[in-house]
Amino acid sequence: MNNLEKYTEIFAKTFDIAAEDAKGLKYQEIQAWDSVGHMGLIAEIEDAFDIMMDTDDIIDLNSFEKGMEILSEKYDIEF
Amino acid sequence: MLKGRVALVSGASRGIGRAIVERFYSEGAIVYAGVRNKDIFKEIERYDSESEARIIPIILDVCDKESIKQCMMDIKKNHGRLDILVNNAGTLYVERLEMARDSSMQQIYETNVFGLFHVTQMAVRLLKKSMFASIINISSVLWDKGDIGQTLYASSKAAVTSMTKTWAKEYVHMGLRVNAIAPGNTDTDMYRRISDKEYKEELSRIGMGRIADPDEIAKVALFLASDMSSYITGETIAVDGGLIL
Numbered sequence: 001m002n003n004l005e006k007y008t009e010i011f012a013k014t015f016d017i018a019a020e021d022a023k024g025l026k027y028q029e030i031q032a033w034d035s036v037g038h039m040g041l042i043a044e045i046e047d048a049f050d051i052m053m054d055t056d057d058i059i060d061l062n063s064f065e066k067g068m069e070i071l072s073e074k075y076d077i078e079f
Numbered sequence: 080m081l082k083g084r085v086a087l088v089s090g091a092s093r094g095i096g097r098a099i100v101e102r103f104y105s106e107g108a109i110v111y112a113g114v115r116n117k118d119i120f121k122e123i124e125r126y127d128s129e130s131e132a133r134i135i136p137i138i139l140d141v142c143d144k145e146s147i148k149q150c151m152m153d154i155k156k157n158h159g160r161l162d163i164l165v166n167n168a169g170t171l172y173v174e175r176l177e178m179a180r181d182s183s184m185q186q187i188y189e190t191n192v193f194g195l196f197h198v199t200q201m202a203v204r205l206l207k208k209s210m211f212a213s214i215i216n217i218s219s220v221l222w223d224k225g226d227i228g229q230t231l232y233a234s235s236k237a238a239v240t241s242m243t244k245t246w247a248k249e250y251v252h253m254g255l256r257v258n259a260i261a262p263g264n265t266d267t268d269m270y271r272r273i274s275d276k277e278y279k280e281e282l283s284r285i286g287m288g289r290i291a292d293p294d295e296i297a298k299v300a301l302f303l304a305s306d307m308s309s310y311i312t313g314e315t316i317a318v319d320g321g322l323i324l
Contacts, residue, residue, distance in 0.1 A: 042204075043204060043207070046204065050156075052148055052151055052152055052155065052201065052204070054144075054148070055200060
């Protein structure tokens with residue numbers, strides 16, 4: 001499984017959505033991605049990629065695409 | 080009581096923090112002793128092959144976010160979780176209101192409030208992975224009593240107690256307990272800075288007529304870290320020998 005697949009699966013699993021619905025998803029766009037769901041998402045991302053994110057990055061991660069941008073620019077995760 | 084539990088204690092080089100590290104170790108825990116200086120690593124580290132308890136010194140400067148992050152990453156890599164966090168690192172300046180320096184205020188708040196906040200903010204992600212998670216914040220008996228010359232220190236410890244209560248509510252549904260200890264006069268380097276005259280005055284205000292040994296604080300930390308206190312959260316326990324302010 002490549003990083004994009006891994007990342008997409010995290011969204012699908014955390015928010016109980018189909019993988020094809022993860023792309024373009026934004027924070028608070030669905031009920032499951034509220035502040036509690038957000039911390040669950042972060043925990044899954046941190047475990048999957050073996051990182052600990054900075055608080056500013058956790059707050060800035062407000063969409064599927066923004067998350068990819070942060071992870072690749074600041075945590076050397078290639079998509 | 081703590082066999083196999085993974086603990087992190089900040090400000091562990093001496094005083095109350097060191098006593099807590101030793102007490103947890105004696106109860107079988109794997110204790111990360113957060114210190115700012117590598118020079119004391121050898122003095123602190125220990126391993127008991129029978130209980131598999133360990134004291135593992137680790138660099139932790141609570142005023143440095145990178146240091147906090149590195150510390151948490153190391154614990155995460157080694158154990159994947161944290162069971163007990165003791166926020167002990169703290170500093171003290173005794174200055175009356177009109178003589179209190181901005182620099183003193185900044186240093187006290189950076190360590191006692193912001194440092195504690197940042198350590199917990201990062202550590203809570205590992206604590207949430209534990210079945211027995213407990214946060215213990217070291218406050219002070221001055222948090223609600225105040226005292227002459229204690230504007231900065233007492234107010235910083237009031238913030239610690241307030242954060243304790245708030246976090247207890249935020250995480251109770253996850254089984255993560257958050258409590259505080261409010262020590263009174265304790266035999267530490269920080270306390271020994273006072274003059275003989277002040278020491279005698281302090282003693283006259285303590286019902287038990289003596290100051291606490293750091294291990295008397297550590298024993299309460301052990302209680303709060305263990306399952307003995309499994310139904311307690313959001314509390315601040317004074318350990319002050321009957322102090323009358």
